[in-house]
Amino acid sequence: MKNALIYLIFIAVVVTCGALIGINNVPGEWYQSLTKPPFNPPNWIFGPVWTTLYVMIAIAGARTWLQSRMGGRMQLWGSQMLLNFLWSPMFFGMESLAAGLIVIVPMLICIIAFIFMTFSRDRLSMWLFVPYAAWVSFATLLNASLLYLN
Numbered sequence: 475m476k477n478a479l480i481y482l483i484f485i486a487v488v489v490t491c492g493a494l495i496g497i498n499n500v501p502g503e504w505y506q507s508l509t510k511p512p513f514n515p516p517n518w519i520f521g522p523v524w525t526t527l528y529v530m531i532a533i534a535g536a537r538t539w540l541q542s543r544m545g546g547r548m549q550l551w552g553s554q555m556l557l558n559f560l561w562s563p564m565f566f567g568m569e570s571l572a573a574g575l576i577v578i579v580p581m582l583i584c585i586i587a588f589i590f591m592t593f594s595r596d597r598l599s600m601w602l603f604v605p606y607a608a609w610v611s612f613a614t615l616l617n618a619s620l621l622y623l624n
Contacts, residue, residue, distance in 0.1 A: 477536075477540060480536050480539060480540060481532075481533065481536045483536075484532040484533070484535050484536035484539070485528075485529055485532040485533070485536075487532070488528045488529075488531055488532035488535065488555070489525065489528045489529060489532065491559060492524060492525075492528045492558075492559070493525075495559055495562050495563065496520075496521070496524065496562060498563075498567075499562035499563050499565075499566040499567045500566065501517060501566055502566070504566075504569045505566065505569075508571075508620055508623070508624050509620075509623040509624055510620065510623070511616065511619040511620070511623060513616070513619075514616060523609060527605065527606050527609060530602040530603075530605065530606060531555070531558075531602070531603070531606055533599075533602055534551065534588075534592075534596075534598075534599035534602040534603055535548075535551050535555070537596055537598065537599045538551050538592070538596065538599060541595070541596060546591060547588060547591050547592055547595070547596075550584050550587050550588040550591060551588060553584045554581055554584035554585050554588060557577055557578075557580055557581035557584060558581055560577050561574055561577045561578055561581065564576070564577050565577075565617070571617065571620050571621040571624060572621060574617050574621075575614075575617050575618055575621055578610065578613060578614050578617050579614060581610060582607070582610050582611060582614050585603060585606055585607045585610055586607055588603055589603050589604065589607060
């Protein structure tokens with residue numbers, strides 16, 4: 475029962491924080507006015523993708539917390555989460571493509587490092603982060619392309 479509560483807390487905190495940050499940093503006129511690369515996805519896709527990813531990230535975080543609260547994997551999980559929550563305010567809030575890129579690159583590095591560190595210890599958490607790494611890789615390319623085009 476205690477473990478289930480940990481999972482619920484992680485999911486509630488990660489999804490709620492992600493949603494609040496998203497609500498307070500919506501793409502506005504500035505973003506709409508940017509020249510977009512041809513592979514830019516429609517805006518409606520970001521909400522469902524991020525909600526799904528946040529649940530997966532939270533489950534991996536809860537599993538890591540239960541295995542090693544102060545270990546290197548938990549520190550990486552926390553670091554990528556902090557960077558994740560910083561990206562929208564930097565990119566949309568400050569309207570800064572460069573600041574977004576400065577945040578997303580180390581975020582991607584932390585995600586990949588978490589995957590490598592978790593490979594031999596918790597395969598489920600590793601696999602939960604693989605779609606996240608793919609999406610953030612795509613988001614990094616999109617962020618860099620927007621910076622280049624604008």
